[in-house]
Amino acid sequence: MYTASDLRKGLKIEVDGVPYEVVEFNFVKPGKGQAMYKCRLKNLITRTTIDRTFREVDKIDKPNLEERVVQYSYFDGHHYVFTDPRTYEEVPLDEETLGTARYFLSEDVEVRLLLHNGRVIALEFVKPFVEKQVVETEPGVRGDTATNVMKPARIDGGYELKVPLFIDQGDWIKIDTRTGEYVERVSRG
Numbered sequence: 001m002y003t004a005s006d007l008r009k010g011l012k013i014e015v016d017g018v019p020y021e022v023v024e025f026n027f028v029k030p031g032k033g034q035a036m037y038k039c040r041l042k043n044l045i046t047r048t049t050i051d052r053t054f055r056e057v058d059k060i061d062k063p064n065l066e067e068r069v070v071q072y073s074y075f076d077g078h079h080y081v082f083t084d085p086r087t088y089e090e091v092p093l094d095e096e097t098l099g100t101a102r103y104f105l106s107e108d109v110e111v112r113l114l115l116h117n118g119r120v121i122a123l124e125f126v127k128p129f130v131e132k133q134v135v136e137t138e139p140g141v142r143g144d145t146a147t148n149v150m151k152p153a154r155i156d157g158g159y160e161l162k163v164p165l166f167i168d169q170g171d172w173i174k175i176d177t178r179t180g181e182y183v184e185r186v187s188r189g
Contacts, residue, residue, distance in 0.1 A: 103159035
């Protein structure tokens, strides 16, 4: 159990059974009355933010959060199955839980799962960059040398992103898994 004086940026708390992270924090001491703690909280499940004010005497719950590092194993047709390398326990996740992260999975890639009361609420790659092959893109137009001109491309798995004109079908590219954006071309061979 936390008190309002424990609040700080980055602290994870639970309000009405929902886990939140404090993203902004201001201490307000009016001329009369109690001090207040004005916070902006990010819902760790829906990713939405709310504003909430706490009084000095308020008690705030600690969320039941657990972090686990697991490795991607296989897709069984319905679920993406991850394995805990220490216990060999399998963790199946559906497409909705994974979101666009499913496009960046490859065998044995490590991800960090955030669980709230045993339910996966967030997933992030241990290494934030992955290398994927471009399977479909239009050829670049010769002579079009304007800076930052991008074209659509599709990687294996079906994910679409914007890449520079010099990227061709068959090229390998580095993608930032946090944003889903192109970083650079990589050489394989």
